[in-house]
Structure formats: structure tokens, C-alpha cells
Amino acid sequence: xxxxTALSRIAPSQTxxxxxxxxxxxxxxxxxxxxxxxxxDFATPPHVLEAAKAALDGGQxxxxxxxxxxxxxxxxxxxxxxxxxxxxxTSQVTVSAxxxxxxxxxxxxxISEGDEVIVPxxxxxxxxxxxxxxxxxxxxxxxxxxxxxxxxxxxxxxxIGPNTLWVLLNSPGNPTGACLPAETLLGIGEVLRxxxxxxxMSDDIYAPINYTGGPHATLANLCPxxxxxxxxxSGVSKSxxxxxxxxxxxxxxxxxxxxMERLQSHSSGNPCxxxxxxxxxxxxxxxxxxxxxxxxxxxxxxxxxxAINAIPGLSTPVPDGAFYCMVDAGPLMERFGxxxxxxxxxxDHGVAIVPASAFGGKDGFRISFAADEAQLVxxxxxxxxxxx
Numbered sequence: 001x002x003x004x005t006a007l008s009r010i011a012p013s014q015t016x017x018x019x020x021x022x023x024x025x026x027x028x029x030x031x032x033x034x035x036x037x038x039x040x041d042f043a044t045p046p047h048v049l050e051a052a053k054a055a056l057d058g059g060q061x062x063x064x065x066x067x068x069x070x071x072x073x074x075x076x077x078x079x080x081x082x083x084x085x086x087x088x089x090t091s092q093v094t095v096s097a098x099x100x101x102x103x104x105x106x107x108x109x110x111i112s113e114g115d116e117v118i119v120p121x122x123x124x125x126x127x128x129x130x131x132x133x134x135x136x137x138x139x140x141x142x143x144x145x146x147x148x149x150x151x152x153x154x155x156x157x158x159x160i161g162p163n164t165l166w167v168l169l170n171s172p173g174n175p176t177g178a179c180l181p182a183e184t185l186l187g188i189g190e191v192l193r194x195x196x197x198x199x200x201m202s203d204d205i206y207a208p209i210n211y212t213g214g215p216h217a218t219l220a221n222l223c224p225x226x227x228x229x230x231x232x233x234s235g236v237s238k239s240x241x242x243x244x245x246x247x248x249x250x251x252x253x254x255x256x257x258x259x260m261e262r263l264q265s266h267s268s269g270n271p272c273x274x275x276x277x278x279x280x281x282x283x284x285x286x287x288x289x290x291x292x293x294x295x296x297x298x299x300x301x302x303x304x305x306x307a308i309n310a311i312p313g314l315s316t317p318v319p320d321g322a323f324y325c326m327v328d329a330g331p332l333m334e335r336f337g338x339x340x341x342x343x344x345x346x347x348d349h350g351v352a353i354v355p356a357s358a359f360g361g362k363d364g365f366r367i368s369f370a371a372d373e374a375q376l377v378x379x380x381x382x383x384x385x386x387x388x
Contacts, residue, residue, distance in 0.1 A: 010129040014358035018343070022352035033379040034352040035367045038174060038324065040241040042293055048240060051281030055274045064270040067261040068095025068249075072276045075283035076249040079234065084204060085221035086232060088251045094261055095279075097271045099205050099235045099248030102260065104130050105267070106201060106231050106250070107166070109259040111136040115165040120151055121360035122326060124174045124203075128360065136165070140360060145328050148317050149176035153187030160191070166199045167192075169219065172206040175359045175366040176326045177301075177319020179210060182217040189223035199256075200230045205248075206322040208239040208290045211298050220251070228253045238322075239290060240282040245275040297323050300369040300376055307380035308367070313387055316367075323370040326356065330363040332387055339363055342387075349386035351379045 022034040067073070073090040080086040080093070096102040103126070111117070111134040119127050121140045128138040141159050143149040156167065169188075171180040180188075192198055200219055207216045220230045231252035236242040250260070270276075301318070304325055308316050313331040329342055336342040339355035343365055346353055356364035369376055 006133050006135070009132040013125050013129075014354060018347075018352055018354050021347070025347070031350050032347070032352055033350060033371070033375050033382070035369070035371060035376075035379055036352040036354050038238075038368055038370065039243045040238060040293070040323070040370050041372060042241045044241045044245075045282070045285070045289060047285045048236075048242065048278045048281045051285075052245075052274050052278040055277035060273050060277055062273065064273050064276060066265045066270050067257070068093075068271060069273075069276050069280075072249075072280050072283075075280045076234075076251070079249070079283040080232065080251045084207060084216065084218050084232065084234065086218065086227075086251055092254050092257055093249060093251050094257045094264075095271050095276065096248045096250065096260075096264060097246045097268055098237065099203065099233045099250075100126055101264070101268065102231075102233050102248045102250040103127075103201060103203065104133075105260040105263045106252075106256065107131055107134040107136065109256070109263050110199065111165060114163055116161060116163040117166040117168060118156065118159050118164060119168045119360075120170070120173075122149065122175050122356060122366075123168075123360045124170060125358055127168055127170075131166075137163070139164070143176070143178070145315070145317050145326070148320070149173065149178035149326065150180065150184065153184065153191045156188055157191045160195055160198065164195065164198050166201055168201045168203070170203040170206075171217070172210060172319070172321025174206065174322055175324045175354070175356075175361075177322045177324050179212055179320035180217065181212075182214075182222060185217050185219050185222050189219060189226055192223075192226055192229075196229075198229070200226070202230060202232045204232055204234050205238050207234065209294055209297055209323060210321040211294070211301065212320050231256060236279050236282045242275075242278065242282060245272070245278055247271055247275050247279040249279075297369070300371075300373060301325070303373060303376055304367060304369045304380065307377070308383075311380075311384045311387060314383075323368055325367045325369065326359075326361065326364060327353075327367060328364045329356075329387075333363050339365055346383060346386050349382050351382045351386070
């Protein structure tokens with residue numbers, strides 16, 4: 001085999017691997033409850049499906065501009081302004097095949113050998129792999145359950161060095177559900193003003209799923225003087241249950257957007273034309289259902305947090321947003337050895353989760369509570385039985 005050096009720097013996604021393993025076991029006849037995948041279980045809204053059908057019937061099956069149709073860029077700009085408080089012209093918006101592709105292209109377009117990227121940990125599994133593939137060095141910024149997995153501006157300042165190129169922010173966060181409050185982001189902005197070379201990637205894909213009671217806070221809105229070095233990534237996958245449509249949107253400085261689109265022109269070309277039409281409907285259509293979905297997620301969160309914290313040896317803080325709990329299983333490690341072995345043990349008992357080590361953490365696991373209440377109750381019962 002002749003694999004590239006770049007490919008040798010990355011590992012397969014453990015969340016995908018666990019989800020695939022659960023699917024294989026179910027197909028083999030095993031009763032498996034999968035809480036490993038970050039995917040809303042709600043149906044895609046009807047007006048979105050109708051827009052996709054209309055696009056098919058209207059013959060919208062040809063190439064589009066590489067960075068998305070002008071109609072979708074306008075709808076995305078509406079989304080950034082209305083939902084995130086970021087005013088951008090369409091020249092500063094790009095569309096990709098999912099938010100992951102936007103992040104990938106931003107890193108590949110900017111990172112040179114030796115550049116460092118600060119990534120708060122626990123992190124989404126793809127962040128460090130994207131950085132490593134691009135030739136950068138991952139600098140972890142460790143957070144802890146006792147702090148609700150939040151870091152301070154001082155923590156960030158301590159990690160910035162002469163080779164720091166990017167800081168990656170994710171709020172609400174995967175896998176912890178942590179939200180960075182406005183005062184923290186303002187402090188981060190003050191730190192960044194002393195480091196003009198440093199870029200910021202703000203992944204706001206979970207913004208609508210927020211349980212804090214306050215408005216979503218994002219850096220480009222709070223610190224507009226830094227907008228020329230902030231890339232804000234969003235999309236429709238989590239908010240509108242459109243994971244399979246593969247549409248992400250990003251807003252940032254024009255030089256970076258153009259660089260990302262140049263790369264996309266040679267990697268994938270335009271995102272799916274039908275999916276783009278559906279995303280226009282998602283951004284421009286009714287948004288009222290989002291509040292109802294958020295309340296249902298909140299109820300599921302409370303159910304899971306209560307059940308997990310009642311199990312001896314397990315504990316979890318209450319997440320601020322998204323649909324994940326990061327469970328601490330430290331007291332069980334003497335018995336199980338490590339969290340990967342614990343994850344396999346739970347799979348043997350019919351529950352698929354993802355070990356904390358997949359996210360740059362340790363001695364625990366992530367639960368996705370984007371599943372119906374009956375499944376969550378039964379999954380927690382099986383977890384309690386498995387570790388009891």
C-alpha cells in the first residue's frame with residue numbers, strides 16, 4: 001500500500017465507528033440502543049421537503065456556482081443576521097457539503113507546517129484530525145466537568161504562542177454541551193486583540209439548541225472589530241434535522257471565503273443543488289418549531305442527567321446546550337481499565353455510546369440524548385445494570 005503522509009497523521013472517526021458497529025449488531029438481530037450519533041431524531045420539516053421536491057420537479061439538477069447559489073447565500077446571510085447577529089454581505093458567505101467541509105477547507109487553505117491550532121478539549125472528534133491532516137499541530141486547551149467544561153480568557157492566553165494560527169471555538173459544544181457566555185467571549189476578544197496573527201473558527205452549528213434562557217452569544221457579533229479574522233460556521237443539519245442533506249454555511253472575511261471556494265472548486269465542486277434549494281426553505285421558512293424542539297431536548301437532557309447521576313460511579317454536569325452529556329466514569333476505571341473497554345462493555349449490554357478518549361478526554365463517555373424518551377429511559381436502565 002502507498003498511503004500519503006498526510007493520511008497517516010489522522011485516525012478514523014470513533015463516533016462513526018461506534019455507530020456503524022451498533023448498526024451491524026442490530027442487523028445481526030441484537031437489540032441495541034444507539035446513543036452514539038449526533039443526529040436529531042425529529043422529522044425534517046415538511047416545508048423543507050416540499051422545497052426539495054419542487055427543485056426536482058423544476059429541473060434544478062445541474063451544476064451551481066461552486067460556493068453555492070446566490071439565493072442560498074442570501075438566505076444564509078439572513079440566517080447569520082437574524083439568528084447570530086452577524087451582518088455580512090453575500091460575498092462573505094460560502095456554502096459547503098456540510099459544516100465539516102467548511103472547517104476542512106478553512107484549515108487546509110491556511111495552515112502551513114509548524115502552525116499551531118488551539119482546540120478546547122474534550123473536542124469534536126474531527127477538529128484535531130483536520131488540523132493534523134493540514135499539517136498543523138494541535139494544542140489542547142483542557143476543560144473540566146467541575147467548571148462545566150468552560151475555559152477562561154486567561155486559560156486561552158496561557159496557550160497562545162508564537163506559532164498559534166487558529167483558535168477553534170464550539171458553543172454550544174460537542175461533546176460536552178457547554179456554552180461560552182458573552183462575558184467569556186468578550187474576554188477572549190480582549191486576549192485576541194493582543195495577538196493579531198491569530199484566527200478564530202467559531203462553530204455555531206448547535207446555536208438554536210440552547211437551554212441557558214439567554215440569547216446565543218458568538219464572537220463575531222460581540223467583537224465586530226475582529227470580524228476580519230473570524231470564520232463562523234453554521235448550517236441546517238442539527239437545527240432542521242437535515243443531516244443527510246449535507247449543507248453547511250460559513251461567514252468570514254472575503255479573503256478566506258475566496259480561498260475556501262478555490263479549494264472547493266477542486267475537491268467537490270458545488271454542494272448538491274437540491275439540498276441547496278431545501279436549505280433556502282429552512283433558512284427563510286417558519287422557525288417557530290425550533291423552540292418546541294429545544295424544549296423537548298431540554299426534557300430529555302433533564303431525564304438523562306437525573307438518571308446518570310443516580311448511578312453509583314457515574315456523574316455528569318448539566319449541559320447548557322446541544323444534545324450531549326459528557327459522563328464521568330472515573331470511579332469505575334479501576335474495574336474496567338479504560339473508557340474504551342467500558343464502552344464495549346456497555347455495547348454488550350445493548351447501549352452504544354462513545355468513549356471520552358475519542359474526544360480528547362478520558363475516563364468517561366458521551367451520551368447523545370437525541371432519541372425518544374422511552375429509548376433514553378431503557379438505555380439508562382441498561383447502563384445502570386451494566387455497571388451495577
